[in-house]
Amino acid sequence: MSAVFSWARRATLVIGFIFLYAPIVILAVMSFNASRLVSVWGGFSTKWYAALLENEQLLHSAKISLAAALTSATISTLLGLLAAISLTRFGRFRTRFLFFGAVHAPLVLPEVVLGLALLTCFVAFGVGRGFITLVIGHVTLTMCFTTVAILAALRDSDPALEEAAMDLGATPFGAFVRVALPQIAPAIVTAYLLAFTLSLDDLVIASFATGPGATTLPMRIYSQVRLGVSPQINAISTLLLALVAVALGLAALVSSGRARRDGQVVTSLARAPDNAS
Secondary structure (H helix, E strand, O other): OHHHHOOOOOOOHHHHHHHHHHHHHHHHHHHOOOOOOOOOOOOEEHHHHHHHOOHHHHHHHHHHHHHHHHHHHHHHHHHHHHHHHHHHOOOOOOOOOHHHHHHHHHHHHHHHHHHHHHHHHHHHHEEEEEEHHHHHHHHHHHHHHHHHHHHHHHHOOOOHHHHHHOOOOOHHHHHHHHHHHEEEEEEHHHHHHOOOOOOHOOHHHHHHOOOOOOOOOOHHHHHHHOOOOHHHHHHOOOOOOHHHHHHHHHHHHHHHHHHHHHHHHHHHHHHHHHHHH
16 A cells, blocks of 8 residues: 555656646757747757847847846845844834835735836836836845845854854954854855846736836747747747756755755764864
């Protein structure tokens, strides 16, 4: 009976992976299709990747998406770090609950509602939509994720180490930079990569926040797919998937490196009494 359950679990796992990743694999494979028809395999070819270099619209949208992702990820990571510091190092101030709810609200709000709220705000204040409003929208979306990641790392760090540094003459800011910041550096890198990935893939918020001349790559792909899927769309989508996979892989490497380093520290501390004796 246990063998049957084990086989069923493995079969369910395989089916789940096929359901999730088979469309992605098919998309990547069809990007190397020599035929112009995406439903007919015409042999292996990389000509559609070369044709991307001549597609100025897709290249321009890709540049806008990368610039917006880099800028918004930097800003949201910095704001997330400041928010996490406020929630962990300033005690229970009067508006702490309200601040905590405001920071985490985008986690539970539907993106359509958040995008509509941003659009209403831009119109009410007479702000012309473009690259700046796109960055503001992505920062609003991703800041909650960076705050959660950095907040968890700050809560795990030992504040006694900062207190010891201040007892030795360091200022509170200097103690945080020299003691706490190196401890949470992997979380900061992970938060940045997560914000970069979310901004790069976003379609809903960008549709509300951006304007003419600042069309992102997901918006360009969506507008062209409605007229029919072309091999160039498969190629640019595969490159986008590869970029996201690299970002997520780097985040996983940083997290695993931190866990391995923490394990080595714990092991050395456990062996210290034996060496002393």
